[in-house]
Amino acid sequence: TQLLEQSPQFLSIQEGENLTVYxxxxxxxxxxxxxxxxxxxxxxxxxxxxxxxEVKKLKRLTFQFGDARKDxxxxxxxxxxxxxxxxxxxxxxxxxxxFYFGTGTSLTVIP
Amino acid sequence: NAGVTxxxxxxxxxxxxxxxxxxxxxxxxxSMYWYRQDPGMGLRLIYYSASEGTTDKGEVPNGYNVxxxxxxEFSLRLESAAPSQTSVxxxxxxxxxxxxxxxxxxxxxxxxxx
Numbered sequence: 001t002q003l004l005e006q007s008p009q010f011l012s013i014q015e016g017e018n019l020t021v022y023x024x025x026x027x028x029x030x031x032x033x034x035x036x037x038x039x040x041x042x043x044x045x046x047x048x049x050x051x052x053x054e055v056k057k058l059k060r061l062t063f064q065f066g067d068a069r070k071d072x073x074x075x076x077x078x079x080x081x082x083x084x085x086x087x088x089x090x091x092x093x094x095x096x097x098x099f100y101f102g103t104g105t106s107l108t109v110i111p
Numbered sequence: 112n113a114g115v116t117x118x119x120x121x122x123x124x125x126x127x128x129x130x131x132x133x134x135x136x137x138x139x140x141x142s143m144y145w146y147r148q149d150p151g152m153g154l155r156l157i158y159y160s161a162s163e164g165t166t167d168k169g170e171v172p173n174g175y176n177v178x179x180x181x182x183x184e185f186s187l188r189l190e191s192a193a194p195s196q197t198s199v200x201x202x203x204x205x206x207x208x209x210x211x212x213x214x215x216x217x218x219x220x221x222x223x224x225x
Contacts, residue, residue, distance in 0.1 A: 002152065009151065031211055042115075042201050042216025043154070088153055092210050098170060099210040101146075101153035
């Protein structure tokens with residue numbers, strides 16, 4: 001059982017569509033991060049959310065941290081082919097001294 | 112700056128063979144990490160080193176050993192490789208706060224154990 005479950009696991013959409021990716025846990029996290037990984041490369045950090053209920057925007061990407069700090073979502077508006085990649089949530093639970101990545105969402109945006 | 116570098120990029124081993132994966136960073140970061148990535152499971156932390164001279168177990172340490180050789184280098188050793196260790200291995204580093212600071216990743220080592 002993974003501490004951070006992401007859904008959906010795979011997503012294929014047309015350019016211009018909107019989408020939301022979810023990251024859920026039964027544990028409370030001090031903060032959550034979102035990374036994007038392209039094939040053959042390591043993950044790259046997109047954003048860190050720290051406060052329950054926090055919303056952060058990065059151009060067409062909107063990140064939200066749940067009020068109870070157990071879940072997070074990533075919403076992409078008007079997806080573009082350049083958004084294609086593996087999206088990973090990650091964080092340290094309040095129990096401390098461990099770090100977990102989510103199961104990942106593989107996004108393909110078709111031109 | 113090269114960032115985080117890993118060698119080798121690819122490796123094929125037979126069951127029972129040993130090998131060491133090398134990682135180096137030139138960003139003067141204090142903390143370094145080793146992960147493995149398997150399909151459908153994201154990345155899982157194997158070991159990390161919060162500072163030079165210290166190492167701690169992550170989520171999946173069994174079958175691995177690590178050495179923080181100096182501030183720049185952090186190696187991962189498989190003493191007796193098993194097919195279950197077939198994976199892509201990533202090294203990462205952070206500047207200050209272990210784990211929750213921005214992690215900078217290397218390009219990965221793809222390991223196959225036959």
